Amino acid sequence: MAASKKERTFIMIKPDGVQRGLIGEIIKRFEQKGFSLQAMKFIQCTEDFMKQHYADLSSKKFFPGLVKYMSTGPVVAMVWSGLGVVKTGRVMLGETDPAASKPGTIRGDFCVEIGRNACHGSDSVESAEKEIKLWFKPEEIVEWTSCQEKFVYED
Ligand code: IDP
Ligand code: MG
Numbered sequence: 001m002a003a004s005k006k007e008r009t010f011i012m013i014k015p016d017g018v019q020r021g022l023i024g025e026i027i028k029r030f031e032q033k034g035f036s037l038q039a040m041k042f043i044q045c046t047e048d049f050m051k052q053h054y055a056d057l058s059s060k061k062f063f064p065g066l067v068k069y070m071s072t073g074p075v076v077a078m079v080w081s082g083l084g085v086v087k088t089g090r091v092m093l094g095e096t097d098p099a100a101s102k103p104g105t106i107r108g109d110f111c112v113e114i115g116r117n118a119c120h121g122s123d124s125v126e127s128a129e130k131e132i133k134l135w136f137k138p139e140e141i142v143e144w145t146s147c148q149e150k151f152v153y154e155d
Contacts, residue, residue, distance in 0.1 A: 005153075008038065008079055009086045009122045010131035015073035016111075017118035023076055026106055026119055029092055034152035035082035039132075039141045047071040052134060056127075062115070069115065077135045083153065086128050089121045 013026050031037065045053075050067040057063050080089065094101030094108045098117050101108030111117045122128035132141070146152075 005083050007085050008081045009089045009128045011078045011080055012120040013076040014118055016116040018074050030080050035080045035085050036146050038081050039079040039136050041077050042074055044074045045071055079132055086122055086125050093119050093121045
């Protein structure tokens, strides 16, 4: 795939997704779609770290509960790459509120409440790059070419 077409996004399986045994299912969907995993870590973060991750939402009423909840258990943090992966990744996740998410999406298939929506995905290329920098050191990111690439992409 041409380097100019490549895009990266930050996807995280939240504590409820981990506890509910959805790690494999969520990874499977990105893998089977044809996107490539570039980095992954299983980690429990502090509330302060989650405050940085969700800094843009600091004025929201739900912010204190959100960052507290996100630090109550382990999460799976990942970098996925591919053509249009930021936007398509969001489509695969579904709407923020699971009740508004279509069947076939992760939140639509597995979640009920907004504060337990199983997964996070960057909402723009800019925020993806910011989140990847926050969560991963450059040496933790693996740039590799999947042997599937020539069958997933036209050229
Ligand atoms: P997103 O995860 O779909 O990008 P954001 O608006 O960035 O949604 O909000 C971040 C997270 O905060 C959501 O995934 C959800 O878990 C939580 N959240 C958003 N809005 C509400 C709310 O109104 N009440 C409780 N939690 C919320
Ligand atoms: Mg968001």
